Amino acid sequence: MEFFSSAVMVFLRYSILVSLWRITAIGNPDAERRLLLYFALNLVILSSYTSKLAGNFSKMIVSGEINNYLLRPISPAVVSFANSITKIAIRFLSPAAIFLLAVFIWPETFAPASFMSLLVFFIFFTLGLATWNLLMLLIGITAFWTSTNAGLRTVIDLVLNFFLGAFMPVYLFPATVQSILSYTPLKYMAAFPIEVYRGAASNRDMVLGLVILLVWIGLLWVASRWLYKLGLQKYDANGA
Amino acid sequence: MVLKSLKRYLKLYAIFFKFSFALFLNYRFDLFMSSIANLTWTAGQLISVKFMFETIPSFAGWGVSDLVLLLGIGQVYVYLTFSLLDVNLDRLAEQVISGTFDFNLLKPVNLWFITAFRQIAVAQSLSFFITAVPMIIYGLSLGNYNLERLWLALVVLSLGVVILFLLRIALSSLTFVFDDITSLKNMLFNELADFNRVPLFVLPRALEALLTFVIPVAFIAYYPLLVIRGEAAIIVVVLVELVLVLLAYALAKLSWSYGLKQYSGAG
Numbered sequence: 316m317e318f319f320s321s322a323v324m325v326f327l328r329y330s331i332l333v334s335l336w337r338i339t340a341i342g343n344p345d346a347e348r349r350l351l352l353y354f355a356l357n358l359v360i361l362s363s364y365t366s367k368l369a370g371n372f373s374k375m376i377v378s379g380e381i382n383n384y385l386l387r388p389i390s391p392a393v394v395s396f397a398n399s400i401t402k403i404a405i406r407f408l409s410p411a412a413i414f415l416l417a418v419f420i421w422p423e424t425f426a427p428a429s430f431m432s433l434l435v436f437f438i439f440f441t442l443g444l445a446t447w448n449l450l451m452l453l454i455g456i457t458a459f460w461t462s463t464n465a466g467l468r469t470v471i472d473l474v475l476n477f478f479l480g481a482f483m484p485v486y487l488f489p490a491t492v493q494s495i496l497s498y499t500p501l502k503y504m505a506a507f508p509i510e511v512y513r514g515a516a517s518n519r520d521m522v523l524g525l526v527i528l529l530v531w532i533g534l535l536w537v538a539s540r541w542l543y544k545l546g547l548q549k550y551d552a553n554g555a
Numbered sequence: 556m557v558l559k560s561l562k563r564y565l566k567l568y569a570i571f572f573k574f575s576f577a578l579f580l581n582y583r584f585d586l587f588m589s590s591i592a593n594l595t596w597t598a599g600q601l602i603s604v605k606f607m608f609e610t611i612p613s614f615a616g617w618g619v620s621d622l623v624l625l626l627g628i629g630q631v632y633v634y635l636t637f638s639l640l641d642v643n644l645d646r647l648a649e650q651v652i653s654g655t656f657d658f659n660l661l662k663p664v665n666l667w668f669i670t671a672f673r674q675i676a677v678a679q680s681l682s683f684f685i686t687a688v689p690m691i692i693y694g695l696s697l698g699n700y701n702l703e704r705l706w707l708a709l710v711v712l713s714l715g716v717v718i719l720f721l722l723r724i725a726l727s728s729l730t731f732v733f734d735d736i737t738s739l740k741n742m743l744f745n746e747l748a749d750f751n752r753v754p755l756f757v758l759p760r761a762l763e764a765l766l767t768f769v770i771p772v773a774f775i776a777y778y779p780l781l782v783i784r785g786e787a788a789i790i791v792v793v794l795v796e797l798v799l800v801l802l803a804y805a806l807a808k809l810s811w812s813y814g815l816k817q818y819s820g821a822g
Contacts, residue, residue, distance in 0.1 A: 320738035320739060320741070320742045321738070323742050323746075324741065324742050324746045327742070327746045327747065327749070327750075328746065328749070330758075330762070331749055331750055331752065331753055334753050334757045334758050335752070335753050335757070336607070337757070338611060338614055338615060338757065339607065339610045339611050463584065465588070466584070466587070466588020466589060466591065466592060467588060469588070469589075469592040470588065470591050470592045470595050473592060473595045473596055473599060474595060474599075477599040477602075477603075482599055482600070482603050483603045483606060483607065487606060487607070487610050488606060489606060489609060
């Protein structure tokens with residue numbers, strides 16, 4: 316039932332977005348195909364970007380459950396991620412299944428440009444997932460200072476989703492916004508991998524994208540470790 | 556008699572509101588964060604519309620003001636549901652399972668009333684005033700509309716809200732039979748209601764019919780906007796809505812009575 320309703324919901328969301336933005340591509344079959352692929356793949360990618368990790372980590376801090384991991388050689392962040400992986404998988408499964416079906420039925424619109432494009436797409440997708448979860452970890456860590464951060468999570472989730480192109484195609488953003496986004500990891504977490512998938516990204520852009528994502532992952536990793544240590548100094552065993 | 560009964564229920568609702576307000580004062584930070592979240596969402600939608608019109612000159616004859624107004628009117632239903640209905644109907648399953656629904660049965664008031672309106676999500680209702688209302692005013696100020704038609708649009712919107720409320724009651728009565736209907740509710744009322752952001756004429760005919768006659772979300776934003784634009788025959792729209800109100804009422808009544816028969820006090 317959960318899978319079925321999730322599949323219908325994904326389909327409805329897709330229909331809304333495509334209906335709304337199709338008007339920008341009327342009379343141009345290439346642009347229409349691009350739009351159809353964009354939202355389909357964007358929904359698949361964004362379905363795996365959930366704020367569950369931030370929620371789980373905050374809960375651990377607030378409830379004091381984090382105590383259980385302080386003396387063990389295992390990171391509570393890894394435990395939080397493991398706890399959220401089932402939820403991520405459930406959310407990811409239905410859009411991915413629908414997308415695969417679409418690839419078989421309409422390969423001319425939904426199939427990858429080449430095997431290489433698919434491979435590089437997966438590399439970006441994996442790095443994007445790592446970036447997203449590091450961002451969520453950072454938000455989760457704020458629970459050391461704020462007893463509840465559910466509202467903060469919602470706000471950040473909305474802002475990030477907007478710039479990840481969940482509501483409108485990133486390629487339709489004004490040039491200035493796109494140029495600013497190219498210095499952030501956001502562009503390379505959803506919109507750019509889609510360009511890679513359809514074989515529209517140059518080798519130079521792919522290398523640049525990988526470098527930018529890796530630098531951001533490094534920065535977020537350092538920031539989350541530093542903030543976690545800072546939080547632990549403030550934390551007492553009864554919870555934050 | 557009717558007036559006396561109405562007065563009694565208004566008085567009861569005022570008590571519910573006082574209680575909910577006292578509860579809300581304990582969670583003031585929630586108000587701040589939910590307002591920021593709702594403002595962010597609204598800003599995101601407005602920016603999307605602005606960006607869209609940088610790409611295209613017109614949306615099949617509709618301008619920025621029309622799409623902004625469509626979003627604003629759609630938000631009225633969204634916040635009404637968030638603040639008045641969801642907070643109560645989402646708890647129904649828990650009450651039925653635990654058996655605490657018995658307390659509702661023992662109260663000498665209308666069962667739908669006590670089930671659907673007992674609590675008010677004050678934080679969400681405040682968001683209505685800082686997002687939906689300014690968006691409607693902004694949309695109206697951008698276009699050249701006949702403001703006298705606003706009242707007619709309000710009638711269409713109100714009837715639309717009543718239809719959807721009755722359908723929600725009908726769906727909620729499934730709680731007495733199945734334990735969890737959350738995903739079904741989300742699918743039918745949250746995801747489909749999102750279509751109120753889309754002018755119906757861009758959708759395939761079948762979907763348009765579904766959103767007009769089956770889960771009639773078309774009446775909560777699209778038709779009110781058509782009325783404001785002077786493009787809908789108000790008599791026809793209201794007549795269709797009245798028929799739908801009657802059908803939805805019959806469905807809600809039947810399914811609720813059936814559901815109640817399945818309920819045993821032990822949960």
